[in-house]
Amino acid sequence: MKAHLDDQLSAYLDDELIVEDRLAVEAHLESCEYCQALLDDWLSMQEQVQVAFQSTEAPISFEINVMQAIQDEQQVSVSKSWLILPLFVLFVIIMLGIAKGMMFIKLIHSSMRLSIALLYMVTHFMSSIPILAITAVFLSIAILTTSIYYLRRAIRLTSVEGG
Amino acid sequence: MDEELHQIIHRAKHGDKEAYAQLVKQFKDPVYRYALGMLNDRMDAEDIAQEAFVKAYSSLSSLESEFAFASWLFKIVSNLSKNRLKKRMKEHDFQEEANDSIIDRREASDPSERLSMEDALSRLSVEHREVILLHDVQGYRYEEIAQVTNVPLGTVKSRLFAARMALRKELRKEELA
Numbered sequence: 001m002k003a004h005l006d007d008q009l010s011a012y013l014d015d016e017l018i019v020e021d022r023l024a025v026e027a028h029l030e031s032c033e034y035c036q037a038l039l040d041d042w043l044s045m046q047e048q049v050q051v052a053f054q055s056t057e058a059p060i061s062f063e064i065n066v067m068q069a070i071q072d073e074q075q076v077s078v079s080k081s082w083l084i085l086p087l088f089v090l091f092v093i094i095m096l097g098i099a100k101g102m103m104f105i106k107l108i109h110s111s112m113r114l115s116i117a118l119l120y121m122v123t124h125f126m127s128s129i130p131i132l133a134i135t136a137v138f139l140s141i142a143i144l145t146t147s148i149y150y151l152r153r154a155i156r157l158t159s160v161e162g163g
Numbered sequence: 164m165d166e167e168l169h170q171i172i173h174r175a176k177h178g179d180k181e182a183y184a185q186l187v188k189q190f191k192d193p194v195y196r197y198a199l200g201m202l203n204d205r206m207d208a209e210d211i212a213q214e215a216f217v218k219a220y221s222s223l224s225s226l227e228s229e230f231a232f233a234s235w236l237f238k239i240v241s242n243l244s245k246n247r248l249k250k251r252m253k254e255h256d257f258q259e260e261a262n263d264s265i266i267d268r269r270e271a272s273d274p275s276e277r278l279s280m281e282d283a284l285s286r287l288s289v290e291h292r293e294v295i296l297l298h299d300v301q302g303y304r305y306e307e308i309a310q311v312t313n314v315p316l317g318t319v320k321s322r323l324f325a326a327r328m329a330l331r332k333e334l335r336k337e338e339l340a
Binding site: 006007009010011014016038041042045046048049050051052053057058059062063066067069070073 | 180183184187188191192194195196199200209212213216217220221279280281284295296298299300304305320321323324327330331334
């Protein structure tokens with residue numbers, strides 16, 4: 001069975017073949033009815049496609065609409081450019097806020113480390129002098145007892161007023 | 164490309180709006196025709212063609228060679244048309260899910276109505292439709308089609324053959340009906 005030309009035939013129709021290939025296609029066409037018929041069909045189709053679109057034109061107002069759309073787009077981009085300054089200021093404020101926030105976090109962190117160091121120093125100092133530790137214990141008990149007393153009194157007064 | 168057109172493109176590229184208006188005037192019909200062939204809907208075609216010219220204006224400075232303006236413009240129209248077709252497909256799928264029976268009735272074609280070339284083209288795949296329009300309607304050579312569609316020259320050749328076979332089949336189907 002003789003092989004048909006397929007895309008070579010299509011390229012022949014479009015005049016996209018080099019001389020040797022074109023001659024080979026022409027030689028094949030002389031003896032192949034199928035390829036001849038296919039070529040005729042394609043030629044007719046090509047004409048039909050051209051006829052279907054040749055009278056098609058863009059709407060009359062098309063040009064005006066395009067230029068108007070370009071004008072509108074430019075106006076939008078100009079109005080958008082006015083937003084750049086306030087957005088920049090907002091950005092700077094946010095960045096400062098973040099930087100300050102970081103500083104604040106660092107401050108808390110440093111003060112916590114300082115407090116821990118101080119606490120450690122005080123306990124170390126107190127444990128080295130026993131009399132000071134005993135005094136601190138008694139002082140703490142006294143403060144605790146006084147606090148409980150005043151707290152109970154406050155609760156009692158509140159319940160009397162409430163009742 | 165003639166020298167006058169080259170000058171117009173050069174001026175438009177450097178922000179001359181009047182020159183760009185001249186370009187729109189010169190290319191509006193082929194661009195609209197191509198969009199119509201791709202979308203088979205006049206409203207959509209007008210919309211896409213307009214969008215393409217607006218987009219081309221805003222990115223004209225990125226055009227490397229003024230000689231490549233036409234293929235560059237058609238590449239924009241092609242991409243926008245394909246995006247619109249994808250959007251349409253999604254909407255169609257959504258509607259189909261919502262109400263199958265209505266779509267079925269609407270899609271049933273009238274046998275007495277003759278299939279137009281536009282309708283036959285719209286039944287082809289996007290790639291096949293695209294090459295037929297670029298070659299047979301716009302008159303582009305294979306090399307230019309390869310630039311617009313971003314495929315190798317060999318693919319343009321085989322795709323055009325396949326597109327012609329598919330279109331022939333569609334038209335024959337109609338003749339036999």
